[in-house]
Amino acid sequence: MKPLVRLLAVALASLAVAAPALASKDVVFAVASTFTTTDPYDANDTLSQAMAKSFYEGLFGFDRNMKLIPVLAEGYTASPDGLVYTIKLRHGVKFQDGTDFNAEAVKVNFDRVTNPDNKLKRYGLYKIIAKTEAVDDFTVRVTLKEPFSAFINDLAHPSGVMISPAALAKWGSKDIAFHPVGTGPFKFVEWRQPDYLKVEKWDGYWKKGYPKVDSITWKPVVDNNSRAALMQTGEAQFTFPVPYELAQVLKAKPDLELVAAPSIVLRYLSMNTLQKPFDDVRVREAIAYAINKEALAKVAFSGYAVPADGVVPDAVEYSVKLGPWPYDVAKAKKLLTEAGYPNGFETELWSAYNYSTAQKVAQFLQQQLQQVGIRTRITMLEAGQRVQKVESWPDPKTAPVRLYYVGWSSSTGEADWALRPLLASESWPPVLFNTAYYRNDQVDADIKGALATTDKVEKAKLYRDAQERIWKDAPWAPLVTEELLSAHNRRLTGVYVMPDASFNFTDIDLR
Amino acid sequence: MTQYVLKRLAGLVPTLFAIGVLVFLFVHLLPGDPARLAAGPDATPETVALVRKDLGLDRPIAQQFVRFADGALHWNFGRSLSTKRAVAEEIAERFMPTFWLTVWSMAWSVVFGMAIGIASAVWRNRWPDRLGMTLAVSGISFPAFALGMVLMQVFAVDLGWVPAVGNDSWRGYVLPSLTLGAAVAAIMARFTRSSFVDILGEDFVRTARAKGLDERRVVIKHAMRNALIPVVTMMGLQFGFLLGGSIVVEKVFNWPGLGRLLVDAVDMRDYPVIQALVLLFSLEFIVINLAVDVLYGLINPAIRYR
Numbered sequence: 001m002k003p004l005v006r007l008l009a010v011a012l013a014s015l016a017v018a019a020p021a022l023a024s025k026d027v028v029f030a031v032a033s034t035f036t037t038t039d040p041y042d043a044n045d046t047l048s049q050a051m052a053k054s055f056y057e058g059l060f061g062f063d064r065n066m067k068l069i070p071v072l073a074e075g076y077t078a079s080p081d082g083l084v085y086t087i088k089l090r091h092g093v094k095f096q097d098g099t100d101f102n103a104e105a106v107k108v109n110f111d112r113v114t115n116p117d118n119k120l121k122r123y124g125l126y127k128i129i130a131k132t133e134a135v136d137d138f139t140v141r142v143t144l145k146e147p148f149s150a151f152i153n154d155l156a157h158p159s160g161v162m163i164s165p166a167a168l169a170k171w172g173s174k175d176i177a178f179h180p181v182g183t184g185p186f187k188f189v190e191w192r193q194p195d196y197l198k199v200e201k202w203d204g205y206w207k208k209g210y211p212k213v214d215s216i217t218w219k220p221v222v223d224n225n226s227r228a229a230l231m232q233t234g235e236a237q238f239t240f241p242v243p244y245e246l247a248q249v250l251k252a253k254p255d256l257e258l259v260a261a262p263s264i265v266l267r268y269l270s271m272n273t274l275q276k277p278f279d280d281v282r283v284r285e286a287i288a289y290a291i292n293k294e295a296l297a298k299v300a301f302s303g304y305a306v307p308a309d310g311v312v313p314d315a316v317e318y319s320v321k322l323g324p325w326p327y328d329v330a331k332a333k334k335l336l337t338e339a340g341y342p343n344g345f346e347t348e349l350w351s352a353y354n355y356s357t358a359q360k361v362a363q364f365l366q367q368q369l370q371q372v373g374i375r376t377r378i379t380m381l382e383a384g385q386r387v388q389k390v391e392s393w394p395d396p397k398t399a400p401v402r403l404y405y406v407g408w409s410s411s412t413g414e415a416d417w418a419l420r421p422l423l424a425s426e427s428w429p430p431v432l433f434n435t436a437y438y439r440n441d442q443v444d445a446d447i448k449g450a451l452a453t454t455d456k457v458e459k460a461k462l463y464r465d466a467q468e469r470i471w472k473d474a475p476w477a478p479l480v481t482e483e484l485l486s487a488h489n490r491r492l493t494g495v496y497v498m499p500d501a502s503f504n505f506t507d508i509d510l511r
Numbered sequence: 512m513t514q515y516v517l518k519r520l521a522g523l524v525p526t527l528f529a530i531g532v533l534v535f536l537f538v539h540l541l542p543g544d545p546a547r548l549a550a551g552p553d554a555t556p557e558t559v560a561l562v563r564k565d566l567g568l569d570r571p572i573a574q575q576f577v578r579f580a581d582g583a584l585h586w587n588f589g590r591s592l593s594t595k596r597a598v599a600e601e602i603a604e605r606f607m608p609t610f611w612l613t614v615w616s617m618a619w620s621v622v623f624g625m626a627i628g629i630a631s632a633v634w635r636n637r638w639p640d641r642l643g644m645t646l647a648v649s650g651i652s653f654p655a656f657a658l659g660m661v662l663m664q665v666f667a668v669d670l671g672w673v674p675a676v677g678n679d680s681w682r683g684y685v686l687p688s689l690t691l692g693a694a695v696a697a698i699m700a701r702f703t704r705s706s707f708v709d710i711l712g713e714d715f716v717r718t719a720r721a722k723g724l725d726e727r728r729v730v731i732k733h734a735m736r737n738a739l740i741p742v743v744t745m746m747g748l749q750f751g752f753l754l755g756g757s758i759v760v761e762k763v764f765n766w767p768g769l770g771r772l773l774v775d776a777v778d779m780r781d782y783p784v785i786q787a788l789v790l791l792f793s794l795e796f797i798v799i800n801l802a803v804d805v806l807y808g809l810i811n812p813a814i815r816y817r
Contacts, residue, residue: 193767
């Protein structure tokens with residue numbers, strides 16, 4: 001029946017020579033959760049920000065390998081003291097409502113996010129900006145409160161987009177989320193909250209010839225199996241994430257392609273260095289030695305992960321390769337004996353997540369630690385518990401966290417955001433996520449120093465020193481770097497999952 | 512009768528108020544800070560404070576309760592903490608998909624469940640009974656998520672007869688309503704059977720048979736009216752449960768309904784949405800129970816209301 005219909009359609013199409021009857025190219029993306037907002041400045045999830053790239057663009061961005069590229073900017077210069085950034089803007093760009101993109105628009109956007117009265121969730125990323133001035137139509141001067149060398153990376157973060165000032169004035173800072181207007185390749189059509197969000201090709205896009213498809217429908221499908229089913233029935237052409245369990249099933253389908261992409265998601269086991277026995281570096285090293293990371297990648301991640309070879313994942317700028325940490329049970333036992341725990345000890349093992357992969361990881365860790373005599377009680381924390389017991393625990397001295405399995409993705413693609421929130425002593429909970437309560441004054445100084453300098457060589461040197469010190473102090477047992485599994489129909493090209501789990505679909509096309 | 516209904520409706524007010532108070536307290540006792548959750552994993556304390564203020568969570572709890580109660584009196588349940596849209600709007604959008612799914616599931620499961628139940632009772636311990644009860648036990652024991660996945664694999668992926676997800680046409684309703692209705696049909700079948708078996712042994716049935724009525728008339732006219740009372744009670748309960756939105760089925764078939772809304776809301780500690788949903792579910796149950804009580808009188812005129 002179906003081939004017959006297709007044949008008929010082809011026949012009809014070939015008859016109608018007069019009409020340039022190109023079939024419209026409509027693409028459906030099946031994604032894992034509902035969008036929280038279309039306003040990237042008010043979003044904390046990667047997915048909402050990835051979706052917003054349909055209609056928004058920033059001054060800078062990342063290509064699919066997480067390399068910084070100019071988008072609406074043509075280039076920038078930083079003053080030697082690292083305080084003033086002068087950014088040149090692209091000419092001839094229009095917003096989807098027909099207004100011009102210019103320096104004034106940049107100022108409006110930065111002024112909006114840096115004003116705490118607007119209560120935007122990404123305020124923290126941009127509060128470093130002291131003032132923004134439009135020098136002329138296509139030159140912007142941004143002055144920072146203090147030197148912050150990762151500033152351009154902040155601008156390339158998917159939240160740093162340009163919203164039409166006219167639309168902002170029309171809808172207001174809150175309601176703009178329901179009426180997004182940007183400079184991107186697609187314009188917003190409709191958002192039916194639980195069901196889908198649809199965007200269609202915008203003819204006035206500055207990059208001529210793009211986009212190559214007519215519409216994208218972003219469809220949140222929560223259940224893993226259902227997402228896989230949608231790919232098989234052809235109801236969707238692209239899906240992310242593909243759960244490890246389903247990788248084999250989708251791989252076997254001839255019209256689908258399964259892609260494993262490198263990520264900057266590092267999984268590690270943090271140890272509370274303020275508490276016995278984890279205050280002893282030998283105990284921490286022993287734990288790192290006791291875990292077989294290769295086997296962990298195979299068992300829990302079905303092989304779609306690689307042992308972590310440093311404190312900062314490879315794809316992040318200024319990362320240093322230091323490992324992987326070897327697996328050596330004998331050495332672990334020896335270190336424990338030296339530290340005074342020949343028979344091991346009992347402790348808590350918490351997982352920051354409760355989905356099935358995390359459960360497998362926790363059980364695997366428990367079993368590995370058991371081999372060297374460390375007996376653990378596993379608790380899988382649900383989001384609310386995690387916030388209460390770990391992330392917002394007020395007093396470091398009484399924090400109940402001990403061994404803590406967690407992960408981090410440095411969304412600015414730069415070492416600062418991979419180190420400072422997790423390992424600087426200023427970042428102990430409840431401020432940020434230094435769940436190891438790690439403090440090394442030299443590391444603190446390195447991180448601070450690297451932010452203050454704009455000299456890349458100097459920065460690399462400081463970050464190298466910090467990472468080496470951290471590796472030696474072992475506040476974490478680094479585990480694995482995940483791979484990101486996505487699947488797409490073979491007719492679809494140009495859609496990539498980036499190392500930060502965001503999407504790049506500049507070149508999207510459907511054959 | 513009208514008086515009875517009015518009296519019952521008046522009784523609603525204190526019940527709902529009590530539920531409101533309980534829900535409010537319960538929700539605020541849940542561990543986890545909604546501001547922190549909304550602000551996201553890499554938010555700074557300043558950002559969390561901004562979000563807290565934005566959500567009105569920095570006020571004393573008593574003040575928050577007064578705001579909630581006052582709003583609820585005016586049918587205003589505030590704004591969702593995660594999407595910032597009006598809670599009423601959020602719920603309204605999800606209510607109809609859940610409602611229609613419930614109606615379709617109930618419709619087929621009541622018809623099939625009762626047919627199987629009556630057949631099993633009439634031919635008790637013979638093959639129709641055995642077959643019917645095997646089906647019913649399977650229906651109860653087979654978990655909905657597994658059934659949903661199997662149905663989807665067979666009818667959407669392999670055969671391609673219906674879409675895997677989506678509620679834009681009647682074809683999208685087929686699989687979820689089958690999945691959702693399976694357990695209900697099974698429960699209905701067992702209830703109908705046991706109720707009929709009891710009734711068929713009663714004196715008045717024997718009398719009816721003795722006066723020479725044919726068996727079909729005995730079963731459908733005389734036995735049915737009496738046997739239906741517990742069945743209708745069960746039906747009402749099941750209807751109430753389904754209206755709450757099935758979490759499992761809505762997840763598997765990506766149904767934009769109330770069940771998923773509730774799960775998302777609990778995950779994000781979205782207080783206003785949880786409160787409004789629990790109130791709505793309570794209200795639904797009360798109204799359905801009332802409807803069931805009224806139905807008793809229609810089925811069996813011997814029942815009187817006071």
